[in-house]
Amino acid sequence: MTGDEPVENASALGDAFSVQDHIFSQKQLLNVGYVPESDHIVARNEEIRRLASALNPSIGGEAPNNVFLYGKTGTGKSLCARYTTRRIVEAAANDVSVGRVVVDCSQENTETRAIRATVQELNDPEVSGFVVPETGFGHSRYYSLLWEALDARFDAVLIVLDELDRLKGTNFLMQLSRATEANKLERCSVGIIGISNKIKYRNRLGERVKSSLQEREIIFTPYDRDALRAIIRSRSNAFNSGVLSDNVVSECAALAADEHGDARKAINLLRHAGELATINEADKITVQHVHRANNLAERDRVNAILAGSTVQQKATLLAVVSLALVEKTRTFKTPEVYAAYEDICAESGLETLSKRRIHDLLREWEFLEVLEITRTGGGRARGSYLRHHLLEDPSVIRSAFEKSDRFARIGISSGTTTTWSNI
The missing domain is CATH 1.10.10.10 (Winged helix-like DNA-binding domain superfamily/Winged helix DNA-binding domain)
Structure with missing residues (x-):
């Protein structure tokens, strides 16, 4: 046999190779990077209002304020930053060009990587006339390309630095915050949105950086059980009808509330429980699926931490x-x-x-x-x-x-x- 001949009892395999997901309908709604519309963002209206107010000057082409968002993991910092900056870009006046980039500092954790990621995302070769290479340049050359790309395209740009505490050194913050003052930029102004789980992160910054930033601070407090239940309910369209019960929603919210009110954990837990239900060919998600998913997630997380210790x-x-x-x-x-x-x-x-x-x-x-x-x-x-x-x-x-x-x-x-x- 060549390996390509039809299997004689192929019919016995049934639908093993076809899509049979009777639990999920739109699983992407449970992805960590998914940014819902405003009516699905729960318990963060005040934080969004304050952030939007700080960034609002960019809508008219003026310099936005720098803002730092602090709070525990899963309290909505990244979600609100992504949503608000996207809305600011969309709301810009017709004759004003506002840019936006989100830099994951857990991955782009050195100055050179962070600059390169920023300019690669914001550069348009057709406008600037150059392509940003992956390697071969030092950070000073990447800075030159960044200033050129920003002035070529934008009146204002919003740079979101997620997990900022993972970035080595503070020179990137210094360069961004002093770009206009140091005459690096002629047309474009920069607004920095720093996101950190470490509320004392600012203590690491030197006085010159603090003086340049003059940032506003927004603290994200943990979600309570009611908010977590509402967050989970806002993602219920991820499942087919009849799959998700109030008991499952409440259990996911309770387990997440016990761990600093972490919405990310609540959503991940719900997704993993749904995956277990799918594997078990169950008609719906049960509380037992939630507990099993929680135990597996905790074990895997601890094993990963210990493996690197x-x-x-x-x-x-x-x-x-x-x-x-x-x-x-x-x-x-x-x-x-x-x-x-x-x-x-x-x-x-x-x-x-x-x-x-x-x-x-x-x-x-x-x-x-x-x-x-x-x-x-x-x-x-x-x-x-x-x-x-x-x-x-x-x-x-x-x-x-x-x-x-x-x-x-x-x-x-x-x-x-x-x-x-x-x-």
Whole structure:
């Protein structure tokens, strides 16, 4: 046989190779990058109004304000930035040209990459007369091309820098914010919309950058359960009729609300539950599908985080997780965590690092949003201290650690090393 002959019992395969999705009707509505219309953007009218007001001067060709959006993951920052900047471009006066670009700083995380991505998106070779190459230029040459491309096409341009805290260095912000003042641009004015999960990001900026930016700040607070239910309902057209029940919507909202009011998690959870229902050939999504999807998502996320961590990072996190499993709480003081860490090192034969170094490792887990670290007062004459709160489910992290040869059977109980089974 050549491999191309018809299969004799092909009819027995039925519709195995045809589209049979009876759960989803418009699955793209659940994509992270999907930007809904205004009537489907929930609980963010005030934030959109403030952002639009700051950028409004560009509609008439004047200089827009710089704006920084802060808030936890999944609170609608990127969604509102994309929606508002798109509407500003559409609303520009007939004789005014407004440009817009969204730069993902988690991918374009160096100055050169960020400039190149910006100018490639905004450049029109037919207008500027040049093509922007992928390689071969230094950042100074890319800057020259950027200024030339902007002046050739636009009266104003809105540059959205998503996950700005992932960008190495601050010179890109300095160059953009001072372009007009430094006579780099003659016609075009630039508005920067910076987006960060780190509300203290501004503290990293030097005084010259802060002075140039003069940015406005908009804080995005977490969604509550009611808002999350409305958000999920706004994407219900992604499913066929009768597939999505109120119980499923409420369960997705509840699970997401427990994790900082993360709308992205709620939507992803709903999509994964729908995919499980499809695989199981179910007629509708059930709460059981939601729970299974949540467990799988949590496990995969934790495995991905641990896979990129050093042994000492893992030991530090394991100290917090072990305490959480034994004490039935998720918040601990630094001395408690360090004592647990010392026991883990003794049991596993790992070198014990200093308290200062462990503090740094705990901060790294905070950056990854596995921990939340706050400073609190201990009362009169008792000073202040750090509290380390575990954001992830300790049982999920424990199951990931059980696959580790070094840490498979290590736990902490009242200062005494025990096995996971005892925990």
